[in-house]
Amino acid sequence: MLRSMYSGISGMKGFQTKLDTIGNNIANVNTYGFKKGRVTFQDMMSQTMSGAQGPTVGAGGDNVRGGLNPSQVGLGSQVGSIDTIHTQGNRQTTNRPLDLSLEGDGMFILAEGGTEEIDPEVQTINLQNVNTSFTRAGNFYLDSDGAIVNNEGKYLVGQPEGEESAGIITIPDTAQSFSIQTDGSVNYVDENGDPQMAGQVRLANFSNPSGLEKIGGNSFQYTENAGAAIEGLDDLLVAGQDGTGQMVSGALEMSNVDLAESFTEMITAQRGFQANTRIITTSDEILQELVNLKR
Structure with missing residues (x-):
């Protein structure tokens, strides 16, 4: 044939x-x-039909025949x-405070797991025991407990106010309003009209983001070829620092x-x-x- x-x-x-x-x-x-x-x-x-050959050298040391290139x-x-x-996608303004986009590198961190991994009292997370994923889709919501989640119910990982570990950022039901700053700080106004801080949204940044694996739901999961693993609060970055982009509230990053x-x-x-x-x-x-x- x-x-x-x-x-x-x-x-x-x-x-x-x-x-x-x-x-x-x-x-x-x-x-x-x-x-x-x-x-x-x-x-x-x-x-290969015929291999390459070098010049043929005669008895006197001179080339008597030139070399041949391979035939393949x-x-x-x-x-x-x-x-x-x-690459960066275009930004679409929504004016919704829980819609977040990143201008530059970095990814939001999502976590899901049982009560033995996520403390329901202080909302801390052991990142080594939960299922973590990463996303650039910043359309987030509040659940019945006031925690910031994505459309699949996965928690947005950050640093709760007063905690020294990664955790879930929760906005109280009594809050009159809230806002998210460019560095990821989540502020709200309590029932007395006083400003309070709920925590700070943290980001992950990888030396090789192309090494992440798509898992659906606008999310990626970690692979060993992506770079250093995310294991604790020390591995989480503040938006606008250490090579990450700034966080923009009221906008979403569209497809690239x-x-x-x-x-x-x-x-x-x-x-x-x-x-x-x-x-x-x-x-x-x-x-x-x-x-x-x-x-």
Whole structure:
């Protein structure tokens, strides 16, 4: 069978994966905090017809024949990587105090676990025992206890006021109003009209955010290739410090998907897929001609 037929099959598989990735990007064009994916290709192994040779040296030490380059036939392409691009998305103003966006690096930390990991009295968290995830989607809410959670009920991790460990930030039911500052400080006005501080939202920052693994729900989970693990309060960062971006209340970070770029990539992927199908049909016509030689 012709090698070109199998090369065309490998090319079709690769462009199909690229179209799947582009389709996912377009589907999440309005997903808060979504980070787009990118597919890269690499060539597969090549069949060597003849190896390289150096110049032939005669008896007198002079070259009597020049060297030869290798002759190789490629056997197609394959997916090299599927990257997650962590560039900044556009900011959309909502004027809702619990909508938070980050201008720069950093990610919100979410935690979920049982009462043995999260103390219901002081709302402290042992980050080594709970399930933590990370997100750029800043649409948060208050539960019945006044704790800040995301739309799945996962707690937003920070440092409660007066505590020396990571925990849940809670706003009392008697608070007249509250606000979140650019450094993540959560302030509220109590029933007497006096300003109080509930705590400070903390962030995580990774040396290689592309090493995080998507788990759905606009969230990522930690992998060893992302950088140092988040194990305690000392690993949590204040917004605007240590390389993290500032926190903006009343706004949300939108997806970083560019529709114009996505449609352009979709057209090129479609044409690449079609070109590889033509390789298969052309190879089939050649094989048919060979079969017809018997007639």
